[in-house]
Amino acid sequence: xxxxLLEIFYKNEGKYVSSEEITSTLDLNLEELKDEIEELEKxxxxxxxxxNLGYRLKESSPKLLPYEIKRGLETDYFGQEIHYxxxxxxxxxxxxxxxxQGAEEGSMVIAETQSRGRGRRGKKWLSPxxxxxxxxxxxxxxxxxxxxxxxxxxxxxxAKTLIxxxxxxxxxxxxxxxxxxxxxxxxxxxxxxxxxxxxDYIVVGIGIDANVDTDIFPSELxxxxxxxxxxxxxxxDRVKLVQNLSKIFEETYEQFKAGNFPDILNDWRKLxxxxxxxxxxxxxxGRIVRGEAVGITKNGTLILELDDKNLRKIVSGECIHLNE
Amino acid sequence: xxxxLLEIFYKNEGKYVSSEEITSTLDLNLEELKDEIEELEKxxxxxxxxxNLGYRLKESSPKLLPYEIKRGLETDYFGQEIHYxxxxxxxxxxxxxxxxQGAEEGSMVIAETQSRGRGRRGKKWLSPxxxxxxxxxxxxxxxxxxxxxxxxxxxxxxAKTLIxxxxxxxxxxxxxxxxxxxxxxxxxxxxxxxxxxxxDYIVVGIGIDANVDTDIFPSELxxxxxxxxxxxxxxxDRVKLVQNLSKIFEETYEQFKAGNFPDILNDWRKLxxxxxxxxxxxxxxGRIVRGEAVGITKNGTLILELDDKNLRKIVSGECIHLNE
Numbered sequence: 001x002x003x004x005l006l007e008i009f010y011k012n013e014g015k016y017v018s019s020e021e022i023t024s025t026l027d028l029n030l031e032e033l034k035d036e037i038e039e040l041e042k043x044x045x046x047x048x049x050x051x052n053l054g055y056r057l058k059e060s061s062p063k064l065l066p067y068e069i070k071r072g073l074e075t076d077y078f079g080q081e082i083h084y085x086x087x088x089x090x091x092x093x094x095x096x097x098x099x100x101q102g103a104e105e106g107s108m109v110i111a112e113t114q115s116r117g118r119g120r121r122g123k124k125w126l127s128p129x130x131x132x133x134x135x136x137x138x139x140x141x142x143x144x145x146x147x148x149x150x151x152x153x154x155x156x157x158x159a160k161t162l163i164x165x166x167x168x169x170x171x172x173x174x175x176x177x178x179x180x181x182x183x184x185x186x187x188x189x190x191x192x193x194x195x196x197x198x199x200d201y202i203v204v205g206i207g208i209d210a211n212v213d214t215d216i217f218p219s220e221l222x223x224x225x226x227x228x229x230x231x232x233x234x235x236x237d238r239v240k241l242v243q244n245l246s247k248i249f250e251e252t253y254e255q256f257k258a259g260n261f262p263d264i265l266n267d268w269r270k271l272x273x274x275x276x277x278x279x280x281x282x283x284x285x286g287r288i289v290r291g292e293a294v295g296i297t298k299n300g301t302l303i304l305e306l307d308d309k310n311l312r313k314i315v316s317g318e319c320i321h322l323n324e
Numbered sequence: 325x326x327x328x329l330l331e332i333f334y335k336n337e338g339k340y341v342s343s344e345e346i347t348s349t350l351d352l353n354l355e356e357l358k359d360e361i362e363e364l365e366k367x368x369x370x371x372x373x374x375x376n377l378g379y380r381l382k383e384s385s386p387k388l389l390p391y392e393i394k395r396g397l398e399t400d401y402f403g404q405e406i407h408y409x410x411x412x413x414x415x416x417x418x419x420x421x422x423x424x425q426g427a428e429e430g431s432m433v434i435a436e437t438q439s440r441g442r443g444r445r446g447k448k449w450l451s452p453x454x455x456x457x458x459x460x461x462x463x464x465x466x467x468x469x470x471x472x473x474x475x476x477x478x479x480x481x482x483a484k485t486l487i488x489x490x491x492x493x494x495x496x497x498x499x500x501x502x503x504x505x506x507x508x509x510x511x512x513x514x515x516x517x518x519x520x521x522x523x524d525y526i527v528v529g530i531g532i533d534a535n536v537d538t539d540i541f542p543s544e545l546x547x548x549x550x551x552x553x554x555x556x557x558x559x560x561d562r563v564k565l566v567q568n569l570s571k572i573f574e575e576t577y578e579q580f581k582a583g584n585f586p587d588i589l590n591d592w593r594k595l596x597x598x599x600x601x602x603x604x605x606x607x608x609x610g611r612i613v614r615g616e617a618v619g620i621t622k623n624g625t626l627i628l629e630l631d632d633k634n635l636r637k638i639v640s641g642e643c644i645h646l647n648e
Binding site for chain 2: 262265266269270275276292294295296297298303305311313
């Protein structure tokens with residue numbers, strides 16, 4: 001009912017629609033219409049009302065409502081099924097459960113906030129309102145050893161989306177943090193589940209600090225994290241961002257499935273801010289490796305040239321760009 | 325005198341200028357004017373003549389005449405001194421002699437053909453009419469060990485020029501062959517001369533198969549070399565190309581002198597068609613190394629991941645892109 005009501009307003013973009021027209025179209029009485037409008041207002045929609053003219057939709061909801069996302073979604077299957085929540089513990093956790101229950105490839109879990117958002121290496125990930133916390137379920141026919149490729153692929157898709165949409169100075173920090181300048185604006189957490197040495201499903205969590213107020217960041221994060229709102233000086237249209245991301249993400253995934261990972265990796269190289277930087281990689285057990293990042297292999301392994309000029313492969317770790 | 329005469333025609337672009345106006349401006353008699361016109365015609369300029377109207381410049385010379393290049397040259401010092409020859413043994417050889425005699429930084433040697441053009445590793449380099457054979461003298465305050473950086477820098481400048489001018493699919497094959505698609509269109513030969521462990525001068529030879537007819541290539545070259553004319557389906561304006569190259573080359577060199585080589589190297593990485601390719605490198609003594617090119621160090625050393633997954637540094641050699 002609410003979607004039918006919204007359809008009427010979107011069809012009459014910016015114009016008043018008389019209560020009579022609405023009630024007769026939807027077979028409602030005036031009291032029921034008023035209730036429906038109130039429900040929509042609770043979701044964040046804003047209406048003008050005039051006794052003579054009727055209702056006019058003034059502002060859409062700022063929430064990531066599936067109906068709004070699907071209205072302008074130009075994808076075949078990414079985001080065509082959306083599981084939307086005001087709050088979850090972690091969108092990746094919810095997506096894993098849905099995947100176990102057979103959710104289709106491209107299904108998305110979207111939440112306005114996460115109470116226990118996670119980053120790579122088990123780190124806590126702040127997930128306040130205004131951000132975009134979204135997990136996509138993929139079912140590629142690959143071996144688990146190839147799963148890191150999807151991590152790099154996702155970084156490329158997000159970076160391309162942000163460049164495409166806002167023209168910002170977007171870069172990728174190995175393996176897949178998205179930076180604006182040198183500050184992180186998006187993290188990606190890929191988790192794979194395999195059966196008989198074949199991937200059963202992969203959940204790809206993407207967390208974008210879209211309209212997050214950076215004041216809420218702990219002080220130690222201020223110099224290395226930012227939000228789109230902070231960089232652009234205004235709020236972004238999160239619905240439009242999710243629509244564009246879904247489209248570019250699907251295109252990049254199709255490219256991957258068609259065997260064009262080398263092209264995706266070349267895009268990664270072009271977007272990378274790590275290659276060519278002097279970096280410190282923190283590995284497990286407190287071990288630290290420093291060197292010039294000089295390349296990446298086709299499996300996503302970072303290559304450092306150490307100070308003694310020896311080369312070292314880095315399969316995993318937390319990478320920090322040092323300013324020489 | 326010829327330059328003053330040309331000035332008059334360029335000032336009256338496309339229009340007839342009466343013989344009286346020309347002779348009085350230049351203080352010539354009619355016979356002398358006719359001789360001067362004939363001289364210009366020998367250089368390749370084409371004129372219309374009408375008894376009533378006088379002379380009109382119909383076409384400029386197709387040669388790389390210094391006067392024509394300097395007319396539209398937007399540089400501070402690159403190409404402001406041009407040594408022009410119909411034929412030399414090698415523009416690098418001539419440039420070295422001029423450098424020894426104290427020629428200033430940015431001086432260029434340009435020839436219509438080279439009788440003994442050389443490529444890297446002492447290879448013969450075909451240098452027929454229609455190509456651009458040009459050597460620039462540089463005097464950077466660097467140690468000879470840093471000279472390879474200028475080789476990479478030059479590749480970036482040429483690639484940017486061709487992209488800028490023609491929007492072609494331009495790439496760089498390590499270390500500095502310029503490719504259109506997968507075919508070579510330009511080679512670069514850098515030769516340094518040092519005194520007391522400091523570079524005295526570097527000559528940077530650039531050979532571009534601009535308007536070269538690819539029919540003259542030996543058959544074994546056809547599948548791996550091309551010309552701008554071949555790719556574009558029409559002749560290019562060589563004068564304009566030299567002007568643009570000089571400008572972008574000077575800008576890139578200034579960037580290098582300002583200490584921004586890391587930025588230039590990042591451009592190189594973005595333009596590279598070698599990184600991400602499976603390659604064969606032929607080294608001296610017939611030794612061959614094969615592997616995936618995964619990166620480049622800040623000194624221009626190529627990094628291969630061999631089939632056994634070990635990393636190998638390649639300082640020099642001839643690189644061939646293998647199609648897997």
